[in-house]
Amino acid sequence: MKLLVGYATTEGQSRKIARHVADRLADAGHMVELLSLTDGEGLALDRFDRAVLVASIHAGQYRKELTSFAQDNALWLRRQPVLFLSVSLAAAGHESEDWRGLDRIVEDFAEVTGWTPDRAEQVAGAYRPSEYDLFKRFIMRRIIATKDPGADLDTDREYTDWPALDALVDDWIVG
Template identity: 40%
Template sequence: MKILIIYGTIEGQTRKIARFMEEVLQEARHQVTISNAMEEPPAPSNFDVVFVGSSIHMHKYNNATKQYIMNHVDTLNSKPSAFFSVSMAVASNIPEELEEAKKISKDFLKETGWQTSTVWQMAGALRYTQYDYFKKLIMRMIAKKQGGATDTDKDHEYTDWGKAKTTILGFINDID
């Protein structure tokens, strides 16, 4: 099966998830093409399945990802596809945070016209070592509120890799 993975990332966790998906699918003997939405990604028309992912920052998704979806919405709506949304809200202990992430995804899909019924909410990472002083303080405050890690001397990853693998392979097996 020919599979396309398009991603938009700010801090790199969405790219890491997309690369993980690529490895899992290649191990399952699928032909996989992966591309950053900001780097002239291929059109989805020559692929059997398309995964598109983006991280949520400031309640919005990556603009290049949004533009890609809008440019190819008819093709995306005509074949098996899934959207993977990456955010820290998924790792939160506050149920309203997860509901907000789901609402952002739903509104995004409505705005772009993409009618995929498959949306994966995936937890991201806190990249404290990459943040400037101001962003580090803000992210620490948010993490503390949500019950996350507040040690700013190291990064903290929340992505559930086992669940991601099971979800991806389950989706492919269902359409195969």
């Protein structure tokens, strides 16, 4: 099977997740193309049987390149099996209000793009204070202090559950 794994990333965790998924699918014997959606314009999608799209949420929305890609390719995306992995720190928590908010973001995205993912999954991202500017570090520290009270606010931490992600991808590819 020929698969597209496309991603839109802000700080690199979505790219890391996309690479992990692409490697897993390739190891399972599939032909995989990993693509930053910043390079997705004019891509010949008809050569792919399925797709995995990975994108981070920041300030309540996805990156513009994902939105543009979905708008431009909504017809193809509706015809093919697509796994949409939505990456955020909110997905690391267990608060129902946060999860409802994540669902609303996916719904808003679908309304704007004209494409509703047939399978959308929330994936926990990463906290990287070592890479943030002063303003972002301040905001992110407040978020992490609330979501993970025991966290060291000066240390980078990955919240992605890799075994759960592997199980999710394995389930999707056989389904």
